[in-house]
């Protein structure tokens with residue numbers, strides 16, 4: 001059983017050493033624990049730091065591509081390296097490395113596909129009142145859209161089974177956190193949550209530059225994901241109390257058009273699923289090929 005811990009890093013030279021130091025290198029039920037640093041076009045000494053720390057694998061983006069793509073590069077690389085389980089943690093050492101064994105337990109013994117570390121944000125002191133309320137409302141919405149009961153939907157401390165990693169395709173550019181929960185819900189994956197500890201804050205969040213920006217980004221992800229996965233539901237049932245016959249006719253016409261649009265959306269959604277299935281199979285073939293190459 002091979003576990004790879006991936007750390008997406010954009011200019012994390014200061015906090016990466018502590019993040020790596022806190023990762024347990026021996027875990028019960030795991031034969032090898034490896035660390036992968038995904039450098040997202042850092043302009044500081046992130047790569048040199050990672051090399052000096054002796055992490056097992058480093059991949060780099062030529063330029064900054066954002067967290068969502070960095071996360072996907074991480075999953076692909078881990079799969080290619082033959083990971084059975086993948087853990088994602090942040091380079092700012094926000095998450096508590098010693099909780100990794102706890103995080104992977106539902107996969108090891110419970111057959112879970114994805115495990116989300118629940119930071120119990122109510123107890124985090126440096127999260128302001130507004131951020132907590134926002135987090136609550138946002139998480140509630142994601143739970144509804146994804147038909148899951150994940151308490152902390154934007155936590156970046158997560159574990160994935162190999163199968164889950166093969167199935168996840170993040171298409172939004174901002175962040176993977178919300179989209180992966182909605183996808184996992186739609187794909188009927190077995191999702192688990194475990195309470196995890198967090199470290200004291202090392203620096204300001206760079207992802208949440210401003211709260212309004214964050215809300216716009218996350219809400220637009222939710223709306224787009226929902227349309228992608230449940231296009232017909234999105235359009236609603238369209239009942240109302242209209243007296244005027246003219247109004248009724250106009251609405252009927254609009255209704256028919258919306259219905260056709262909905263149908264189109266539905267077909268596109270099926271298409272997406274088919275493409276994903278094809279991608280999954282191509283990936284499987286690729287993996288086998290690279291496995292062969294490795295053993296040559």
Ligand SMILES: Nc1nc2c(ncn2[C@@H]2O[C@H](COP(=O)(O)OP(=O)(O)O)[C@@H](O)[C@H]2O)c(=O)[nH]1
Nearest residue numbers: 008009010040066067070090091092205206207
């Ligand atoms: N802000 C930001 N973070 C990135 C980017 N690419 C990768 N990351 C990594 O994403 C993780 C989370 O970023 P952080 O600023 O701590 O956001 P938080 O989730 O609000 O705590 C860190 O490990 C970053 O190094 C990027 O383009 N921008």
Ligand SMILES: [Mg+2]
Nearest residue numbers: 090092094205
């Ligand atoms: Mg952080």
